[in-house]
Amino acid sequence: MKIIGLVASPHGEQSSTRRLVSAILDGAQKAGAQVELVDLAKARIGYCVACGTCYKTGVCPIPDEFNGIYARVKAADGVxxxxxxxxxxxxxxMKAYIDRQADGIHCQMMDGKYGCAVSVAGGPSFQEVVDYLNGVFVAMGGSVVGGVGASASNPGSMDTAEIKARDLGRELVKSIAERRVYPDQEPVHCAMRERFRHLVNLNKDVWAHEFKFWKDKGWL
Ligand SMILES: Cc1cc2nc3c(=O)[nH]c(=O)nc-3n(C[C@H](O)[C@H](O)[C@H](O)COP(=O)(O)O)c2cc1C
Known part of the structure; x- marks a missing residue:
């Protein structure tokens, strides 16, 4: 079982976000998973230029580090x-990384994968970022196991969140092993599947990769 963690803070080793992602990965590793951490802020990842090439070929033509990282995410069981x-x-x-997965939402590329999100804020507003990240993951077909966040200005908040993060890592491994279904996320999966089935069919003459991907999956 492989779990990959992506951290999008420029604070490197000093990042509070990285501390919590590392705690999740630590919990997951102790529960038997093989884990990897990627520092998105150190990677060269340019903006999506909306060229539509990934819809046609399945590959982004921008020559930077995105394709390598995305391939590792696609090979993982947990994100x-x-x-x-x-x-x-x-x-x-983080937004640059998310936008570069334009084919990923059309192809519901997180289908069958399990994920969780982390955010640290200076003030109390971390939850909306956790919810945004988890919302994108579900919209891409993935199953969300949970989320954790903290307020850097609240003493003790990081320590509590770190304990929660370790538990979440173990929970992530259990969910993957049991192939858990989250009934509250199913309506979103169904709605996205329906929406992109229509879009991919409509563009089947130009989006050769996506049409074949959907056909091979048996989703058309
Ligand atoms: C450009 C920028 C914008 C920020 N915006 C907010 C914000 O809107 N609300 C907030 O609570 N903290 C905000 N912060 C503070 C960070 O969320 C906070 O320092 C956090 O702990 C950074 O996490 P890191 O150590 O993982 O980088 C901002 C920081 C920066 C540099």
Whole structure:
């Protein structure tokens, strides 16, 4: 079982977000998973330029580090997304990564995978970032196991969150092993499947990769 954690803070080793993602990965590793942490802020990941090439070929033509990281995410069973709260949303580093998965939402690329999200804010607003990240993961077909966040200005908040993060790592491994179904997320999966089935069919002459992907999955 492979679990990959992506951290999008420019604070490197000093990042509070990284501390919580590392605690999740530590819990997951102790429960038997093989884990990897990727520092998105150190990776060269440019903006999506909306060229639509990934819809046609399944590969982004921008020559940077995105394709390598995305391939590792696609090969994982579990995904942890971590971002600091920047202006009530994710950091630009995380948003650049998310946007580059444009084919990923059309192809419901997180289908069958399990995930959880992390955010640390200076103030109390970390939960909206956790909810945003988990919302994107479900919209991409994935199953969300939980989330954890903390307020850097609240003493004790990080210590409590770190304990919760370790438990969440263990829970993530259990969910993957048991192939848990989360009934509250199923309506979103159904709605996204329906929406993109229609879109991929409509564009089948130009989006050759996506049409074949959907056909091979047996979803059309
Ligand atoms: C550009 C920028 C925007 C930020 N915006 C917010 C914000 O809107 N709300 C908030 O509570 N904290 C905000 N912060 C503070 C960070 O969320 C906080 O320092 C967090 O602990 C950083 O996590 P990290 O150590 O993982 O990078 C902002 C920080 C920066 C640099």
């Amino acid at each position: 942890v997304w971590g971002s600091p709260d920047y202006f009530q949303t994710v950091s630009a580093q």
